[in-house]
Amino acid sequence: MATKSARLDSIVVPMPLLAGLVLVGLPLYAYLSPIVLWYVFALTVWSALAIIGKVPIPSGSIRLLLAMVIVGALYVSYGAVFGLIPGTSMVLLLAYLKLFEIKTRRDITVIIFLGYFLASSLFFHSQSVWVALYVIVLAIYFTSLLVMVADRNASTSLLQRLKIALRMVLQSLPLMLIMFVLFPRIPGPLWQLPKDAQSASTGLSEEMTPGDINKLVASYDVAFRVKFDAPPPDNRNLYWRGLVLSDYDGKTWRRDNAPDWTRPEVEIYQQAGDDIRYRVTLEPHQHNWLYALELITGFDDNYRLTRELQLLSNNLVSSVISYRAQASLQASNHGLYPPERRKNLELPAGYNPKTLALAQAMRRTAAGNPRAIVQAVLQYFSNQEFYYTLTPPLLGNNAMDDFLFKSRRGFCEHYASAFTTLMRAAGVPTRIVLGYQGGEINPVDEYMIVRQSDAHAWTEVWLDDQGWMRVDPTAAVAPQRIERGIQSAGLEKQYLPGLLQVNSDVLNRVRFVWDSFQNGWNQWVVGFDEQKQLKLFKMLGLGDVSKSDLMLYLVVAMSFVGLLVAWWVIRSGYYQPRDRVRYYYRYFLKRLSRQGLEITEQDTSQEMLTRLKIKFPDMAEQASNIVKQYQDLIYGQSRNRGTEKTFVRLVRTFRI
């Protein structure tokens, strides 16, 4: 029964620990470099073999060597041992090494704490519902390991430990919630974040090569969600501007932004009811640009707008952010300096001779009128045999020639690219805009969902009298794409995301509910910041609160809820209510003693009854009945709910 030392008797313990490290490591594997990954695998196998006794536990000097190899491997893989990924890898690997030198219970505790730490690092990569659930499971598991360490007689089973841990996690939820809601949020980093604090994700990239976007179309992921203040505009006006590409090398389009000190020149026509106000909740995409409806006329102060009307943030968007913006369908952009004009006319020399020739011909026909040239090109797209497809053939060196005269199959970026090339060749400044087009209203929460599959590329043409004018060449080929969205564009269904292919009301309903849940998660959990805190207090009718108010509320609520939790923990949960048979028997004895009957714990019930008979002769029979029933219940086999009830009633009706 007794274990007399804090030292461990056997190495049985580390197996559940190793399982914990594997569990917490699994989601991290995707981010580890191959060398580190192999090292993790090797250590996993080695420690598993050591634990079951197939290989000896490595000695101190070997462990030191292994630790040095870890540092070396990290340095080779990442060029550093600090930063997010190297740091997490280091903690993971050191936790593995620690498995080899468990001597006391405290060593195990250290590994468990490293496990909690690693679990929290998962949130750097994703803050989705799934990751949150996984981390809760990990928290329960590691807490059950703490129980294992504290259970020094080793008398609990794995299931019992998990139950105890689960109960503790459940009991921790109220206080966690209070702290989460009321703890004052200090914005911004306390120190410079490591460069790799973000990791790759889906979405538009900084450049565009025809063939890029149609890969995105297969993704059902949410790019961002929008809440309009008023009913949303028509689908054909939903152009979500991201970034502007001006530089073309014959293959790839890139950004060529005007200098930072330049200002946008937006002209707003004052017409009533034209403003579209909305709030965007953007999923992290690891870039610094934001998406805003064309034509942007207002935005949050902490962002800036470039001359090309790209809305930029100062930091990379690495977690869900939310911003307000304003758009007007009537506004126009008049920014064009001579260098911009030059830039937007440039084409790589010596490429696409046929395209250039076509452009010259069109320019002549249109007599140099830019509007007429635009019409001519669009008509060319719609009259000739062009197809809108997700599976365009590969293009050669003269990509535009190949597309315009040979394949004639393409996706939005092909049309935007070809259109821009033709316009520039015809002498009209033109550039490409990348973003999303369309969006779907979720009837459950009225949020508009814009998915990766809505990614789109269109163009802007400079007209001297009007400024930049949006032209979407895809609309000439597949007008339904712009009118009704990607799923109605007549594209090959098998390449669209699975959920966009089906047309089931039930399924639609389910995915809308699910999406509104995810949206709520983003809005209220992942995106819970200072503003949300204030908003919540307004919603609760508490008005404006300051940070010190918040602290006060926190302290008050924590004391109050803390007491409730304490009551909960102490009263129920671990310890079920006391035995009512014993309780009522004590109550019975207490009442007798209040009447002056001397009762001590050492008395047998016979002695007590004898004394009772002398003092209260008329009660003796009833009392002895109670004593007899009590003994039957405690020592006999007859105990059940019914007999318990009879006993309780008997005690209650006992009158002296």
Add this chain to the structure above:
Amino acid sequence: MARTKTPPSLSAVADAGRRPFFNFIAKRSGPFDAITLDRRRVYILPTKSGLMFAVLVLVLLVGSINYSKSLGFMLTFMLAAIGNVAMYVTWRNLVGLHLRSGGSKPVYARQPARFSVQLENTDASCRYSIAISANGYEYELVDVPAKALSCAHFEVASHSRGVLSAGRFRLETTFPTGLFVAWTSIELNMSTLIYPAPVDKAELQVAGTGEDGDTDLASVGLEEFSGLRKYQVGDSWRRVSWKRSAHTDTIYTKEFVGGKPERVWIDWNQVAVSDTEQRLSILARLVLNADAAAVIYGVRLPNQEIQPDTGSAHLHQCLRALALYGH
């Protein structure tokens, strides 16, 4: 084991809350015959692991602020709240436990005296890993299953013969997380007899016992076997030859040569040592020798005479007399 005060009646236990305040301290100090660990009697503090855990929570908090990870805050606060719950649960692992003195066995002086305590758990769930110890001696760990009794033991150093009361002992637990330690220090009405430590055989010779008597007590039990005779009433059962008796209808007793009488007196005056404690230690050795030799022996002390007899009860009666001599 004399009771020093009347045990508290059940009603007194139940009415403890109505006692005047100045009874509070007296009530806390004990010793008690039985006690239920109430909430005021159980203390709690974080362990080293608990402090490390607090540091971990702080690190996670700073990390969450720095990287503005909302879910990081969530996990941080969850761990903090788990720590809070762990405090109550650890404390609850002791609170409500009923303790009763569980008796003890006499030991010889300078041997650790071992006391047992009955732990009763009236709750519907098990109380795990409760450590009991006194005065820095090694602890023993017990689990007290739901609605059950467990016996736990602790040891106390005994220095001299006489009555040793158990004194304070400590119950502590870190279950279920090891982040907190809950403990109580309590004294139960428990005492045990400490017999005089018997001297070594060699010392017995040096002491020169038996010089004037007709019995060389030092060599009692060192005789040689000489034969068998029929069992007579009063013969020690230890001297019965069971092997032989099994083959026949009669019971045989083994006889030994040496001419020593079967009935001896272990006499205070026989021992020519002036120091009382040394004398008692020698007497204790003689008593043990006599018991081992299964002779019929009695003990004569200046204030007391124990008639010759044999058996375990007799042995303990004699040792008890030695232990309590002069007290």
